[in-house]
Amino acid sequence: MAVSWRSWTANEGAKHIVLWLSANTVLFWKTFTLYCYGPQYYYLYKMLGLGLCLSRASAAVLNLNCCLVLLPMCRAVLAILRGSQKVMSRKARRLLDKSKTFHVACGVAICLFSVVHVSAHLANVYSFSLLYSEEFPSLNIARHKGEVSWCVCFAVPGVTGVLLVFILFLMFTASSHGIRVCSYEIFWYTHNLFVVFYMVLLVHVAGGALKYQTNVEDHPPGCLGSNWTGGSDNVCRAEPHFQAHFPQTWLWVSGPLCLYCAERLYRYVRSCGRVTVESVVKHPCGVVEVRMLKSGFTARPGQYIVLNCPSVSSFECHPFTLTTCPTGTEATFGIHMRVLGDWTERFVELLLSEDSAETETLPVVQRRTYPKGDWQHYKLRRLYFVWVCRELGSFYWFADLLCGLHQKLWQENRPDYLNIQLYLSKTEALQVCVGRQYQALSARLQVGRPRWPELLDDIGKSNKDKRVGVFCCGPKGISKALHQLCNSGRSCGTTFEYNKESFG
Amino acid sequence: MGKIEWAMWANEQALASGLILLTGGIVGVAGQFAGWQFAAYGVAAGVFVCLLEYPRGRRAKGTSVERTGQYCLTVCVKAFGPITRNYYVRAFLHAALCVPGGFMLATVLGCVCLGIASLIYLLAAIRGEQWLPILPKTETREKPRESIKEPPQNPPPRPPADLRRKRLEDVEGAAYVNPIPVTGSED
Numbered sequence: 001m002a003v004s005w006r007s008w009t010a011n012e013g014a015k016h017i018v019l020w021l022s023a024n025t026v027l028f029w030k031t032f033t034l035y036c037y038g039p040q041y042y043y044l045y046k047m048l049g050l051g052l053c054l055s056r057a058s059a060a061v062l063n064l065n066c067c068l069v070l071l072p073m074c075r076a077v078l079a080i081l082r083g084s085q086k087v088m089s090r091k092a093r094r095l096l097d098k099s100k101t102f103h104v105a106c107g108v109a110i111c112l113f114s115v116v117h118v119s120a121h122l123a124n125v126y127s128f129s130l131l132y133s134e135e136f137p138s139l140n141i142a143r144h145k146g147e148v149s150w151c152v153c154f155a156v157p158g159v160t161g162v163l164l165v166f167i168l169f170l171m172f173t174a175s176s177h178g179i180r181v182c183s184y185e186i187f188w189y190t191h192n193l194f195v196v197f198y199m200v201l202l203v204h205v206a207g208g209a210l211k212y213q214t215n216v217e218d219h220p221p222g223c224l225g226s227n228w229t230g231g232s233d234n235v236c237r238a239e240p241h242f243q244a245h246f247p248q249t250w251l252w253v254s255g256p257l258c259l260y261c262a263e264r265l266y267r268y269v270r271s272c273g274r275v276t277v278e279s280v281v282k283h284p285c286g287v288v289e290v291r292m293l294k295s296g297f298t299a300r301p302g303q304y305i306v307l308n309c310p311s312v313s314s315f316e317c318h319p320f321t322l323t324t325c326p327t328g329t330e331a332t333f334g335i336h337m338r339v340l341g342d343w344t345e346r347f348v349e350l351l352l353s354e355d356s357a358e359t360e361t362l363p364v365v366q367r368r369t370y371p372k373g374d375w376q377h378y379k380l381r382r383l384y385f386v387w388v389c390r391e392l393g394s395f396y397w398f399a400d401l402l403c404g405l406h407q408k409l410w411q412e413n414r415p416d417y418l419n420i421q422l423y424l425s426k427t428e429a430l431q432v433c434v435g436r437q438y439q440a441l442s443a444r445l446q447v448g449r450p451r452w453p454e455l456l457d458d459i460g461k462s463n464k465d466k467r468v469g470v471f472c473c474g475p476k477g478i479s480k481a482l483h484q485l486c487n488s489g490r491s492c493g494t495t496f497e498y499n500k501e502s503f504g
Numbered sequence: 505m506g507k508i509e510w511a512m513w514a515n516e517q518a519l520a521s522g523l524i525l526l527t528g529g530i531v532g533v534a535g536q537f538a539g540w541q542f543a544a545y546g547v548a549a550g551v552f553v554c555l556l557e558y559p560r561g562r563r564a565k566g567t568s569v570e571r572t573g574q575y576c577l578t579v580c581v582k583a584f585g586p587i588t589r590n591y592y593v594r595a596f597l598h599a600a601l602c603v604p605g606g607f608m609l610a611t612v613l614g615c616v617c618l619g620i621a622s623l624i625y626l627l628a629a630i631r632g633e634q635w636l637p638i639l640p641k642t643e644t645r646e647k648p649r650e651s652i653k654e655p656p657q658n659p660p661p662r663p664p665a666d667l668r669r670k671r672l673e674d675v676e677g678a679a680y681v682n683p684i685p686v687t688g689s690e691d
Contacts, residue, residue, distance in 0.1 A: 115524075115527060118613065119527065119528075119531045122528070122531055122532075122535075122609060122610050123531065123535055125609060126535060126537045126538075126609075162612075162613065162616070165613055166616065166617075166620075169517070169520060169521075169524075169617050169620075170517075170620075172520065173513065173516040173517045173520050174513055174516070176516055177569065178512060178516070178560065178569050179512055179513055179516060181566070181567075181569065182509055182512050182563055182566065183508040183509055183512065183513065185508060186508060186513050
C-alpha cells in the first residue's frame with residue numbers, strides 16, 4: 001500500500017523523534033571531536049587512541065538517554081500536562097500519548113550505546129596496561145606496564161561497570177514483547193531494578209579513571225621538555241597536571257530521578273485512600289461492571305485507573321479504562337472488566353459472594369448529563385462508532401448507553417452526529433435476536449468483519465479535506481491494519497490521524 | 505500469581521548472551537589482545553548459542569509469538585529431538601560453553617550473562633518445562649465426499665395417482681410437454 005507523505009507525517013513525523021535523534025548525534029559528535037582534538041586530552045589520547053573518543057562520546061549519549069528515559073514514565077505529571085487544555089495544543093497532546101514509545105526508544109539507545117561504551121573501555125583497559133606511561137605516571141590506571149588487565153578492572157569503575165551491564169542485561173531481556181505478554185511479573189520486577197541501576201551509575205562515574213590536563217597554558221601539549229638546550233618558543237614551563245573530571249552524570253540524572261521518585265511517592269500516597277465498591281453488575285460474555293466510590297477522586301473520559309486488590313494479590317496492579325467517570329452530581333466511577341486470567345477470576349469471585357442478592361443480569365442505565373443543545377462549542381463534528389464483537393451478547397454491555405445517546409441526538413435534530421456501526425465477527429451458528437428496545441442498534445448490526453479500507457474511504461468521501469481522528473482499541477491485527485490505512489493517502493484529501501489506546 | 509514460564513525469559517537471556525559473547529569475541533580478535541584465542545572461541549560459541557536460541561519455543565498456555573524467519577531454525581533444532589527439547593541439557597550446555605569465556609576480559613561479560621541464562625534454564629527444567637516447536641498448523645484437508653455412484657433407488661416424485669390415470673376421454677387434454685427432452689434408450 002502506497003504511503004502518502006502528508007498522512008505519514010501527520011501520524012509518524014513527530015518532531016520529538018527528530019529532535020531527539022539530532023540531540024544524540026550532535027552530542028556524540030561534539031564529545032568525540034573534543035576528546036580527539038582537545039589539547040587537554042592530548043596525552044590521554046596518545047595513550048588510549050580511538051577507544052577514548054568512542055567511550056566518552058557514548059558516555060555522553062548515555063547521560064542524555066538516562067536522563068530522558070525516566071521522564072515519559074512520570075505519568076501523573078504527563079496527565080496534568082495533557083489535561084491542561086489552555087496550554088497544550090492537539091499536536092502536543094498526541095506527542096504525550098506516545099510517551100511509552102519514547103521511553104522504549106531511549107531504552108534501546110541506552111542498550112546500544114552501552115555496547116559501544118563497554119567495547120571501547122575494554123580496548124582502553126588493554127591500552128592502559130600495554131601503553132603504561134612512564135612519563136606521566138598520574139595519568140595511568142594500571143600500576144605498572146603490562147599489569148594483567150584483570151587487576152585494572154577491579155577499580156571502582158570496573159566493578160560498577162560490570163554490575164551495570166548485568167542489571168541492564170536483566171532488564172533488557174525481560175522487556176521483550178513476548179515476556180510482557182507471557183509473564184508480566186518478570187518484566188515488572190526486573191524493571192524495578194532501575195533504582196539499583198541509577199545508584200550504581202552514580203558511583204560508577206565517581207571513579208575518575210580518565211583525567212584531563214588542567215595547565216594547558218603552562219604546558220602546551222607536545223611542548224619540548226625543560227632540558228631542551230636548543231632555542232625554541234615551544235618549551236614547557238611546567239610539568240602537566242592531570243585531574244579527574246567532575247562527574248557530569250550527577251547533573252544529568254539527579255533531576256529526573258528526583259522527579260520520578262516524587263511521582264512514585266505521590267502515586268503511593270494517592271493510592272492509600274479507601275475505595276468502596278458500590279455495585280457489581282454481571283454482563284453477558286463474562287464481563288463484570290464494577291462501580292466504585294472514592295473521596296476526592298476525579299477523572300475525565302478517556303483516562304484509565306490501575307486496580308490493586310491486596311486480598312487477591314499484594315503487588316499486582318491491573319489497568320482498566322474508565323467506562324463511567326465521576327461527575328459533579330454523581331461521584332461513582334466504574335469500569336467494565338472481562339474475566340480472563342487468574343487475577344480477574346479471583347477478584348470477581350471475591351466481589352460476587354454466594355449470598356449476594358444484588359447482582360443484576362441486565363445493564364444499568366446510566367444517567368449522564370450531556371451538553372444541552374449547543375454542540376457548536378465542540379470541535380467534534382461527527383462521530384463514527386465502529387464496534388466489532390464476537391458474540392451478540394457483548395453488545396449488551398453498552399446497548400442502553402448507545403440507544404439513549406442515539407435517542408437524544410434524534411430529539412435534538414442531530415441524527416448525523418453519531419454513526420453507529422456494529423459488526424458481529426462470528427458468522428457461524430447465528431441466531432440474531434435483539435430486544436425491541438434496541439431496535440436502533442439491531443438496524444445497524446452487520447454480520448461479518450468490517451472492511452476497513454472501504455469504511456475509511458466512505459468516511460473520507462463524506463468528510464473531504466477534513467481531519468479525522470481514528471481511535472483504536474483492540475487487538476494488534478486491527479490496530480496494524482488501521483495504522484497502515486491511515487498512513488496511506490486516500491484520494492479525498494482527508495487526513496486520518498491514528499491514535500491507539502495503550503496503558504502507557 | 506499464575507504460572508510463570510521461566511524458559512521464555514531464559515531464551516531471551518541466552519540469545520542476548522550469545523550476542524554479547526559474539527561482540528566481545530570480535531573486539532578481542534580485532535584488537536589482538538592477549539588471549540585472543542579465547543576471543544575467537546567466544547565468536548564461535550556466540551554464533552552457536554544464537555543459532556540454538558533464535559527459534560522461540562511454544563508456550564504451554566496462550567498464543568506463542570515467533571521470531572521473524574525462525575521456521576528454518578525451528579526445523580533444525582527440532583531435528584535433534586530430546587537433546588534440544590530438554591532444558592536440563594541446555595542448562596548444562598550453556599554452563600559448559602560459558603566457562604572458557606571467563607578467561608579473557610573481552611568475553612567475560614558474555615560468560616556471566618550466559619551463566620545466568622543457564623541458571624534460569626535450570627529453574628525452568630526443574631519446573632518441568634520443555635521446548636516445543638512452533639510449527640504452522642497443517643490444515644487437514646477434508647476428504648472429498650464420495651460422489652453418488654449408485655443410481656437412485658426411488659422413482660422421481662410424480663403427481664398424485666388420480667392425475668396420472670390415463671384419461672381416455674380426453675387424450676388431447678392429458679398430453680403435456682416434458683420439461684426435459686426425453687430420448688429413447690439406445691438399446
